[in-house]
Amino acid sequence: MPPRARGSFRVMPGFGLSLGFTVFYLSLIVLIPLSAVFFKTFTMTWEAFWNAVTSDRVMASYRLTFGASLIAAALNVLFGGIVAWVLVRYRFPGKRIIDAMVDLPFALPTAVAGIALTALYSTNGWIGRYLEPLGIKVAFTPLGVVVALTFIGLPFVVRTVQPVLEDVERELEEAAASLGANPWQTFARVIFPTILPALLTGFALAFARATGEFGSVIFIAGNMPMVSEITPLFIITKLEQYDYAGATAIAVVMLLASFLMLLTINMLQAWTRKRGQPEKI
Amino acid sequence: MSAVATPVAASSSRIEPAYAPSGISEPFWVKALLVTVALAFMTLFLFVPLVAVFFEAFKKGWEVYLTSITEPDAISAIKLTLIAAGISVPLNLVFGVAASWAIAKFDFRGKSLLLTLIDLPFSVSPVISGLIYVLLFGAQGWFGEWLQAHDIKILFAVPGIVLATIFITFPFVARELIPLMQSQGSEEEEAALVLGASGFRTFWHVTLPNIKWGLLYGVILCNARAMGEFGAVSVVSGHIRGQTNTIPLQVEILYNEYNFAAAFAIASLLAFLALVTLALKSFIEWRLHHATSQPDQE
Numbered sequence: 001m002p003p004r005a006r007g008s009f010r011v012m013p014g015f016g017l018s019l020g021f022t023v024f025y026l027s028l029i030v031l032i033p034l035s036a037v038f039f040k041t042f043t044m045t046w047e048a049f050w051n052a053v054t055s056d057r058v059m060a061s062y063r064l065t066f067g068a069s070l071i072a073a074a075l076n077v078l079f080g081g082i083v084a085w086v087l088v089r090y091r092f093p094g095k096r097i098i099d100a101m102v103d104l105p106f107a108l109p110t111a112v113a114g115i116a117l118t119a120l121y122s123t124n125g126w127i128g129r130y131l132e133p134l135g136i137k138v139a140f141t142p143l144g145v146v147v148a149l150t151f152i153g154l155p156f157v158v159r160t161v162q163p164v165l166e167d168v169e170r171e172l173e174e175a176a177a178s179l180g181a182n183p184w185q186t187f188a189r190v191i192f193p194t195i196l197p198a199l200l201t202g203f204a205l206a207f208a209r210a211t212g213e214f215g216s217v218i219f220i221a222g223n224m225p226m227v228s229e230i231t232p233l234f235i236i237t238k239l240e241q242y243d244y245a246g247a248t249a250i251a252v253v254m255l256l257a258s259f260l261m262l263l264t265i266n267m268l269q270a271w272t273r274k275r276g277q278p279e280k281i
Numbered sequence: 282m283s284a285v286a287t288p289v290a291a292s293s294s295r296i297e298p299a300y301a302p303s304g305i306s307e308p309f310w311v312k313a314l315l316v317t318v319a320l321a322f323m324t325l326f327l328f329v330p331l332v333a334v335f336f337e338a339f340k341k342g343w344e345v346y347l348t349s350i351t352e353p354d355a356i357s358a359i360k361l362t363l364i365a366a367g368i369s370v371p372l373n374l375v376f377g378v379a380a381s382w383a384i385a386k387f388d389f390r391g392k393s394l395l396l397t398l399i400d401l402p403f404s405v406s407p408v409i410s411g412l413i414y415v416l417l418f419g420a421q422g423w424f425g426e427w428l429q430a431h432d433i434k435i436l437f438a439v440p441g442i443v444l445a446t447i448f449i450t451f452p453f454v455a456r457e458l459i460p461l462m463q464s465q466g467s468e469e470e471e472a473a474l475v476l477g478a479s480g481f482r483t484f485w486h487v488t489l490p491n492i493k494w495g496l497l498y499g500v501i502l503c504n505a506r507a508m509g510e511f512g513a514v515s516v517v518s519g520h521i522r523g524q525t526n527t528i529p530l531q532v533e534i535l536y537n538e539y540n541f542a543a544a545f546a547i548a549s550l551l552a553f554l555a556l557v558t559l560a561l562k563s564f565i566e567w568r569l570h571h572a573t574s575q576p577d578q579e
Binding site for chain 2: 011012013014015017018019021022023025026029030031033034036037040079082083085086087090092096098100101102103104105106107108109110111112113115116117119120126127150151154183184187208211212213214215219232233235236239244247248251254255258259261262266
């Protein structure tokens with residue numbers, strides 16, 4: 001942010017009003033309600049808390065949620081990276097539409113995505129019927145969870161890598177080529193190091209989003225306890241059994257995980273910005 | 282800016298690379314392969330599901346489609362969705378303008394903390410966003426007894442749904458406006474103020490015209506999420522047919538009843554909304570790009 005003239009403090013009006021309202025509204029809508037989660041867990045004994053967050057069923061749900069999110073985020077790094085590359089560097093028919101469609105998972109409600117993917121991958125669906133003879137079952141298995149999470153994480157990698165790739169200086173590539181590097185060497189030694197922080201940021205964003213995802217997953221997952229039950233669904237199951245404390249304890253674990261990811265993402269983004277700037281010699 | 286959220290307007294500054302000398306450009310077959318892989322991935326994961334929604338919706342013909350979206354439960358779900366979005370979007374719009382004014386026009390301590398806190402709802406699972414309102418307003422919650430004593434219903438009623446929607450869509454407008462206003466600086470406002478305009482007049486005639494496209498961008502994304510939210514609303518709604526079902530919840534109920542045609546018919550309304558959102562978004566990105574590349578033209 002550019003340094004601002006001290007004088008603007010005197011000239012610009014509305015500081016108290018705008019900041020006051022911002023902090024008031026933030027507290028009312030976000031901070032106070034969110035603090036309820038932590039206060040609720042303080043009413044539990046440590047033992048009860050520990051039992052609630054480490055039961056066999058919830059451990060299985062962590063493994064599925066975090067495992068499937070990791071796989072989905074990795075798939076998005078690979079294919080999202082290719083999509084970003086193709087959109088920035090090549091010309092082909094329909095490019096503009098493809099570019100606009102990348103954001104579909106942000107705009108399409110998760111429940112709609114969920115039923116559409118389930119219809120496609122169930123045994124008589126458009127895609128499922130071709131996978132069935134191969135012995136691959138997607139709908140109502142953990143594989144279905146990966147498919148749904150890949151869908152919702154798709155824009156993150158593309159949209160973080162795209163601007164960085166646009167800023168890669170062509171001069172550097174030309175310099176590498178004139179020094180005798182082949183295209184692959186130029187990519188591996190010049191371009192890839194530049195976009196690596198953005199790829200990692202996109203990975204972390206997609207992963208963070210996937211761990212909390214609910215709507216698109218529950219339709220395709222089958223939701224069998226110990227097998228295809230994600231953690232957010234288990235929280236709802238606990239709530240429906242009126243085990244508020246148990247639900248809240250698991251929610252706290254998930255919240256702490258997301259705060260940790262938030263911290264990681266902030267650090268990665270700072271790194272991306274540093275890498276993105278041309279180094280001064 | 283930080284956090285788990287919509288990366289913004291990434292595509293707005295598209296610069297076609299100059300034709301590369303053959304020494305550094307990859308062979309044709311590599312290009313063809315990469316484009317094919319990208320198109321195949323996009324088709325499989327984006328286009329096919331989208332087409333499937335409309336295909337399933339119209340599978341049994343127009344008549345079934347029209348009855349599905351005009352039956353009373355569907356109409357009441359549409360109404361509730363419009364109410365939830367109609368309340369949460371304007372509130373978060375006002376908040377977004379206030380927050381971006383405070384953050385972009387002034388320097389103060391704890392600004393980066395404030396930015397992180399504003400993004401917080403993006404990094405909370407929708408299910409947990411719903412859970413917090415159960416803890417506050419549920420029968421065993423902080424305000425549960427008081428609400429029961431005064432016969433006020435929040436949870437499993439419309440107010441709970443509205444509150445959860447406000448929480449989920451909280452950062453959308455703010456995070457579009459803050460970077461935009463920061464990049465614009467305060468010179469124009471200062472000039473207006475020095476020339477004697479009141480604070481409100483300055484905002485209305487100087488700031489607002491400068492941020493209108495960014496504002497609209499945020500509102501459109503905010504609205505799409507408000508109308509499509511499922512997880513958080515599902516926790517607080519109670520799923521009472523014709524009363525506390527939004528469109529996404531109605532989709533779920535119909536789908537679980539194996540009434541696929543009706544579920545996809547109502548889902549197609551949301552898919553259509555998503556397409557309109559994407560089209561408007563592309564248009565505004567083009568406008569924003571246009572505005573930044575030609576700053577002197579009105």
